[in-house]
Amino acid sequence: MPRAIVCLLDSVGIGGAPDAAAYGDVGANTVGHIAEWAAAGKADRPSLRSGPLHVPNMDALGLGAAVKLSTGTLPPNFSDTPLGGRFGVGREISKGKDTPSGHWEIAGVPVPFEWGYFPQTEPSFPPELTAEFIRRAGLPGILGDKHASGTTIIAEQGEEHIRSGKPICYTSIDSVFQIAAHETHFGLERLYEICQIAFELTAPLNVGRVIARPFIGETPESFKRTGNRRDFAIAPPEPTLLDRNAAAGNQVYAVGKISDIYAGSGVTHKIKGTGIPQLFDKTLDAMEMAADRAFIMTNFVDFDSEYGHRRDVPGYAAALELFDRRLPEIIAKMRHDDLLVLTADHGNDPTWPGSDHTREQVPILVFSPALPKGEIGIRSSLADIGESIAAWLGLAPGRHGKSFL
Ligand SMILES: O=P(O)(O)O[C@H]1O[C@H](CO)[C@@H](O)[C@H]1O
Ligand SMILES: [Mn+2]
Numbered sequence: 001m002p003r004a005i006v007c008l009l010d011s012v013g014i015g016g017a018p019d020a021a022a023y024g025d026v027g028a029n030t031v032g033h034i035a036e037w038a039a040a041g042k043a044d045r046p047s048l049r050s051g052p053l054h055v056p057n058m059d060a061l062g063l064g065a066a067v068k069l070s071t072g073t074l075p076p077n078f079s080d081t082p083l084g085g086r087f088g089v090g091r092e093i094s095k096g097k098d099t100p101s102g103h104w105e106i107a108g109v110p111v112p113f114e115w116g117y118f119p120q121t122e123p124s125f126p127p128e129l130t131a132e133f134i135r136r137a138g139l140p141g142i143l144g145d146k147h148a149s150g151t152t153i154i155a156e157q158g159e160e161h162i163r164s165g166k167p168i169c170y171t172s173i174d175s176v177f178q179i180a181a182h183e184t185h186f187g188l189e190r191l192y193e194i195c196q197i198a199f200e201l202t203a204p205l206n207v208g209r210v211i212a213r214p215f216i217g218e219t220p221e222s223f224k225r226t227g228n229r230r231d232f233a234i235a236p237p238e239p240t241l242l243d244r245n246a247a248a249g250n251q252v253y254a255v256g257k258i259s260d261i262y263a264g265s266g267v268t269h270k271i272k273g274t275g276i277p278q279l280f281d282k283t284l285d286a287m288e289m290a291a292d293r294a295f296i297m298t299n300f301v302d303f304d305s306e307y308g309h310r311r312d313v314p315g316y317a318a319a320l321e322l323f324d325r326r327l328p329e330i331i332a333k334m335r336h337d338d339l340l341v342l343t344a345d346h347g348n349d350p351t352w353p354g355s356d357h358t359r360e361q362v363p364i365l366v367f368s369p370a371l372p373k374g375e376i377g378i379r380s381s382l383a384d385i386g387e388s389i390a391a392w393l394g395l396a397p398g399r400h401g402k403s404f405l
């Protein structure tokens with residue numbers, strides 16, 4: 001009996017989005033640029049990695065061929081002749097180049113509405129929202145109130161936060177209200193509590209998520225975010241693949257951030273984990289436990305949060321190489337009729353200006369011992385991924401997308 005596993009490589013885009021101009025992202029290409037920089041010796045970091053990007057296992061499933069299909073150019077140190085699997089390119093139809101938009105569409109539900117965004121002004125949040133938040137949460141005020149990179153703003157304002165007890169509230173070009181606060185001085189539970197209040201105030205504005213960003217350390221040099229990040233997310237507008245598989249009485253394993261991203265909807269087994277090695281281990285554990293017709297989905301967030309947003313090219317390259325080294329463990333554990341899909345939710349080109357996501361197409365690398373190799377072309381919606389998995393698991397077709405299997 002079939003099962004399906006999705007490894008979502010957060011932000012591992014492959015360029016070529018036809019609507020990239022509307023986002024100022026023409027030419028952005030996360031995998032392609034990392035490969036070019038690495039081949040030029042610009043992704044070397046002593047004791048971390050050096051030389052051309054080396055991801056032979058993903059390449060064997062068609063990563064290089066997918067980049068070439070997406071952009072017309074084969075990146076250095078890749079091959080355009082996959083050894084197995086079915087490769088293709090996913091084009092997002094949802095307007096947001098954010099995590100929930102990508103994930104929901106992959107699970108068969110493109111986002112039909114406009115998210116609420118906060119302007120790139122200071123203050124960024126509407127004064128009435130800030131005032132109501134301060135009142136309901138019983139705060140002495142807030143810091144930040146602007147677009148920012150999360151690591152930069154805690155270095156800037158962390159000490160003032162500890163002194164004043166004011167949480168650091170910031171946003172980005174994503175539809176988010178993020179709150180950074182110190183785990184012990186401010187308190188983790190207190191942070192979650194004020195995030196819940198912020199979520200109740202921002203959800204009516206169509207703001208996708210409030211994100212708790214706890215950190216530790218006592219000085220700007222030693223402040224460090226912890227794995228206790230929590231996302232308070234609005235729920236998808238229609239039943240996703242997760243809901244559909246759970247409603248059919250099957251298991252749905254959500255590993256890492258997945259449960260938060262779908263607001264827990266359709267999740268039967270929530271498995272926490274942080275960092276690529278641990279998320280790999282948890283995915284392997286889920287494969288061990290999963291029954292027939294189970295759906296397992298893991299979000300590998302580090303590509304995005306640790307390297308893409310931080311514009312860290314060597315770090316991103318090393319993370320891709322680490323993922324690639326461990327990929328054979330998943331393949332070795334697959335049963336004959338297991339289906340594996342590697343894909344991404346958007347781009348985050350670490351060579352691009354700024355610190356935000358980039359509008360890109362994404363790889364769709366599909367593998368099963370039961371499937372002959374082939375090409376699935378450029379898919380007009382990421383919902384085709386969800387529909388293909390639904391077909392594989394024997395679920396009735398959904399409202400969006402077409403199966404490529
Ligand atoms: O800079 P940090 O805090 O990592 O924020 C990033 O993470 C958030 C969620 O993906 C986005 O808003 C993005 O800007
Ligand atoms: Mn993402």
Ligand SMILES: [Mn+2]
Binds near residue numbers: 099304
């Ligand atoms: Mn991100």
